[in-house]
Amino acid sequence: MIYSVPNPPSPCKILEFDPEKCTGCNICVETCPLDVMLPNPEKGREPLVLYTEECWACGGCAEECPNDALTLIAPTKQRISAIWIRKSTGEEFRVGMAKVPEPNTRPPLGNRR
């Protein structure tokens, strides 16, 4: 079925849920200071992202998610030029690349979680 829908409300897709990991606990919904998300009408499923354009990328939702089910993904128009270059090889990388390079597993500093 093809529905009449408005244009996508924002050119930025901001959050990606991993439906395998998400339990629909809505902790992220309660955390978000801007009410970007609403609980999914279907219980146990990932929240609905309603107010995309209000997300200011604080990362609180991703931090509080107990299942690491949520990625805060920067808008494509930012990712496309937020590039780093490996000095030794000259290779270029960025978030969201199809080919995911070897992750750097060093955690941020600080001993409180």
Next chain:
Amino acid sequence: MLWYDYIKKTGKVPEWPYKVEYGKEKVVESDVLVIGGGVAGCRAAIEAARRGASVAVAERGSVKRGGQGGAGVDHWHGAVTNPCSKVTPEMYTQAFIESSKGYTNPSARYIIAKEGWDTLRECEDMGVQIRDEDDIFKGAPFRDEETKLLFAYDYESRNCIRIFGHNIKPVLHKTMLELGVSIYNRVCITSLLTEGGKRGARVIGATGVNTRTGEFCVFKAKAVVISTGRVGRLFNFSPEVNQFSSMLDMNLSGQGFSIGWRAGAEFLMMESVGVRGASENNYVPYSTGNCSNTYFGTPIVDSEGREVPYLKTDGSRVGEYGEIFEPEKPEEGGFYIGVGVGLHQPIAKKYRLPDIDPDIPNKIARGEYKLPLYADFTKMPELERRALFGLMIGNEGKTRVPIYRNYTRWGFDPDKDMLLCPPGEPMNFRGSCWWSGGGKGVLNSMSILGSGYLTDWRLQTTVEGLFVAGGQPVNGSGCHGEAQTTGRYAGRQAAKYSRTAHHAEPDPSQLEAEKERCYAPVRAEGGIGWKELNSAIVRIMEDYCSQHRSENVLKLGIKRMRELMANEGSRAYASNPHELGRLIECFGLADVGEMIMEASLARRGSNSALSFYRTDYPNLDEPEWDCFISIKLGENEAETSKLPLDYYVREPYAPTLQENYSLYGAFDA
């Protein structure tokens, strides 16, 4: 899942998930009411509760992670009484006075300097790591081996401390719950209640609207603290493209100014609006290469590996890498004043550090540096790099997740990689300014800076019972040190005041009128929505209150604003409680716009310290206008007057900072 994908898939528009009861009253009574649960508000609540007051906090979003400081903190300014500091509270305050040519808030600055370190130490007790407990930075030039404190920027004078503060808000939130503070999340405060409903009378509470349920909240309190942070959404408003890179979230909309304005409080520096460096319309801060603020000290190279030098304020090159972190004239009392501390630029040379070559734009244009530039972390000493990326980016607001987590998951390693500075126009590389956010933003973005409530030495406003903290006093809300310290101080003052104040019943007609104002939009049909109204307000500000102002244009601006609010504004609709909150904020934005234009009208002289230009009074810095303009809402119209820059040490106050602090601030401290 995106709402959009949901309806595309199911063909069903989801119902509003919360039970809506527009206008249903909920009454809350406490000794102290804190409006805005950002870091300043949380500290006010904690302090008041520790002093035995019953405390309610009304927060627009959610306390646990909300506000500008909600996403973390990595450096703490103004802790000048820490055991390693070479700066005294007097020196610190003087630096602000000199750097801003007097257009600052010396009483608040002095309070911050006196109590900033204690305020930070309490963060440590509550659960924020503020020392290098794991000895990762042993031997680093910015570490004190005895206290294990780590310093930022100015390694000589040691007054800005690097901290591991990613958990600052969860920690404050937990402490508040332990102390029995009542938290009301998702409540947008819409007005202050005054004794007898009269403007200028003692503040006795506030009203709010719940932005999930539409409930009407009535808070009754003996003392009120406003800590609603800074003002956004008044210039350059297009959240669909800007919000992700913004330094202010959408809840920071000036409502905290509007409620005080309507209650009759006085404000200073409202005319202080100008073109500033801003991150809008660009990249998430620190997601691209630059060398400002947190990235200060990062070596910058061009595409052929040519290094762009850091220069001292006299234009000479720094020698060793470490010299970047040295103030140039410590023997003359010089030290680095800090980043993001809400000052007008440029600050006095004595209080700066070396900076990247200011002539980069011309050199790029002449082909001397070849774009793109890169931030070459690999050239930094190991411990500096760890401090910058592992500690600072790993703990600061908006960088821990979008930068640290995402970048490392995609393999970024500062030991091996350089970060691109997106090329664009040479002008984008003016100074060390946020290149990641600079670009277009630097050239076209106006913002409001330094404006706020006129306060006394208790951080009480000119209306009795109303205290302010964080972004609310003049020149507030540049940093955590400032916000948290003024919050803690205002909480202490409010608790003391509440001990002798009595509860007063709100005036029924004031409540009725406010209810009518707040809920008209849910009955409105056929009007415009909040976004269109917000954009129109911004249009007026951009057209009639730009960098260069004049009487006839400002008067037209005020006329347009009133016209807009009386017509489209009064018929605007809200489809659900969320939209209602955003719309009520637009009403507040229009007030703030008027305050700015009225104050701009009243300053009949151009002023370099405020970057304030009047085309009809082009002479710069006439002594007659070297003063604050105070503004308040009278019976119906704005009333303005002049206030000397040193009002804080004139009658009725004592003649020195020290005496005033002991008189008003230092009770059972």
